[in-house]
Amino acid sequence: MxxxxxxxxxxxxxxxxxxxxxxxxxxxxxxxxxxxxxxxxxxxxxxxxxxxxxxxxxxxxxxxxxxxxxxxxxxxxxxxxxxxxxxxxxxxxxxxxxxxxxxxxxxxxxxxxxxxxxxxxxxxxxxxxxxxxxxxxxxxxxxxxxxxxxxxxxxxxxxxxxxxxxxxxxxxxxxxxxxxxxxxxxxxxxxxKKRVFQDERMTETNFRRVAMGQSEFDDIDMHKTNFSNVNMEGTGFDNINMSSTTFNDINMHSVKFNEVGLWEIEVSNSELGEAYFHDIHLYGKGNKFERCQLNGTSFVDCDLSNVDIRDCNLSGVTVNGISLELLLDSYNKRK
CATH class of the missing domain: 1.10.1740.10 (RNA polymerase sigma factor, region 2, helix turn helix motif)
Incomplete structure (x- = not known):
């Protein structure tokens, strides 16, 4: 209608x-x-x-x-x-x-x-x-x-x-x-439409019930953006400030984050299977992942210290090409 x-x-x-x-x-x-x-x-x-x-x-x-x-x-x-x-x-x-x-x-x-x-x-x-x-x-x-x-x-x-x-x-x-x-x-x-949505002045914006799959976002400021019920499967983010951003009920399957400011973010009820994070560093408060599917996600050259992960599926997650399960097992053996 x-x-x-x-x-x-x-x-x-x-x-x-x-x-x-x-x-x-x-x-x-x-x-x-x-x-x-x-x-x-x-x-x-x-x-x-x-x-x-x-x-x-x-x-x-x-x-x-x-x-x-x-x-x-x-x-x-x-x-x-x-x-x-x-x-x-x-x-x-x-x-x-x-x-x-x-x-x-x-x-x-x-x-x-x-x-x-x-x-x-x-x-x-x-x-x-x-x-x-x-x-x-x-x-x-x-x-x-x-x-x-x-x-x-x-x-x-x-x-x-x-x-x-x-x-x-x-x-x-x-x-x-x-x-x-x-x-x-x-x-x-x-x-x-993509040009409008990517305008740097569209920061501190609410993206709700939007299909963004296969989009490319490059060299813009998305500080304090709120994503809710968004399909961004296969989307690429490159050289972007996304600090203090919240993601809720998001399909982030196969999303790629490259040199993206992701500190102080909150991700909940989202599917990140086979997502790719590269060169992500933390400033200020840590990041929070709650009730998320992280299975198959890859982290390369990322600072994962002070990350709060709750009730998430971590199967198949790798850090610099090494299974997270092996890293945790090695860490526990050292204790």
């Missing part, structure tokens, strides 16, 4: 990151399309879109009318674009694009042609007024319906249809086809 925007907002405010993922999927290309319509550069538009959704997550609890999420997102996007213009001394979008799109000497012929096409498309779109341009981009970038565009821009359906007619009258049929294809090829994909 499809949730309304108000229902999704309520779920996100309660920590349901699946609901936030749905919101990103629903509105990412709308936000991105508006930013592109105002700035004229796909890369900058993606940066703006990321900024919008990171701020959206933090501000959703303060949203007075969650049923008007769509038009609120447009307002946030417009403000972000205005801030960008101020910080870039109000350069025109096309001037900025020309600087951003200077071909690299080593670019292939295909890359050069693609950049030339993007410039031609923007020149055509730039013949439209901003209001008509944004409606046209939203219509073609991700097959948004007239009603959806109207809700996002806080317009009537009649106004959207009128702006589309004006745009089509100005742009030739051949150029409309080129615009359609170019926008579709450059729309945001599911990879954008």
């Amino acid at each position: 499809t949730c309304t925007d108000a229902e999704l907002v309520d779920k996100v405010c309660k920590g349901d990151m699946d609901a936030f993922s749905v919101l990103i999927g629903k509105y990412s290309n709308a936000v991105y399309g508006v930013a592109y319509g105002k700035l004229g550069d796909f890369h900058t538009a993606q940066d703006i879109a990321q900024e919008v959704f990171v701020k959206t997550y933090r501000k959703l609890p303060d949203l007075k009318e969650p049923e008007k999420l769509a038009s609120w997102l447009y307002a946030v996007t417009a403000r972000e674009c205005m801030d960008w213009f101020r910080s870039n001394k109000k350069k025109t979008a096309y001037e900025f694009m020309q600087k951003m799109e200077v071909p690299h000497p080593e670019s292939t012929e295909d890359q050069l042609l693609r950049k030339e096409l993007q410039q031609d498309v923007w020149k055509a779109l730039n013949t439209l007024s901003e209001a008509n341009r944004i409606v046209t981009i939203l219509y073609y970038i991700d097959n948004y319906k007239v009603r959806e565009i109207a809700d996002f821009l806080d317009l009537s359906s009649e106004a959207v249809e009128s702006r589309l007619r004006r745009s089509r009258a100005i742009l030739k049929r051949e150029m409309l086809s080129t615009v359609n294809n170019n926008l579709s090829e450059n729309k945001l994909q599911d990879e954008f």
Whole structure:
């Protein structure tokens, strides 16, 4: 059953990151399309879109009318674009694009042609007024319906249809086809969701009922993050601060932690079978594992001192390639 925007907002405010993922999927290309319509550069538009959704997550609890999420997102996007213009001394979008799109000497012929096409498309779109341009981009970038565009821009359906007619009258049929294809090829994909979730400002965050399997997290700060009822099987964490993080009811099977700050963490009711920990060092208080399946887990070059392990399955656990059972047996014989 499809949730309304108000229902999704309520779920996100309660920590349901699946609901936030749905919101990103629903509105990412709308936000991105508006930013592109105002700035004229796909890369900058993606940066703006990321900024919008990171701020959206933090501000959703303060949203007075969650049923008007769509038009609120447009307002946030417009403000972000205005801030960008101020910080870039109000350069025109096309001037900025020309600087951003200077071909690299080593670019292939295909890359050069693609950049030339993007410039031609923007020149055509730039013949439209901003209001008509944004409606046209939203219509073609991700097959948004007239009603959806109207809700996002806080317009009537009649106004959207009128702006589309004006745009089509100005742009030739051949150029409309080129615009359609170019926008579709450059729309945001599911990879954008991962970029938002990996933003370093999404720290001290609650991840609840989320599927993160096979994801890769690299060189970010996830300090004081709370994971609950999350599937992160096969996920890789590399060079990340995850100190003071809590994991509860997590599928961490085959997860790999490499050079990750895992001190003062609490792991409970989780399955870590065949997980891999490398170069983990302790600072401050120790770590706590309670009621966890640690069978087959490997620890390499890790500081395991002051680790509190309670009611856990430790069968097949190895430390630097040596069975934990053998290490414990050797330790007991020395006593």
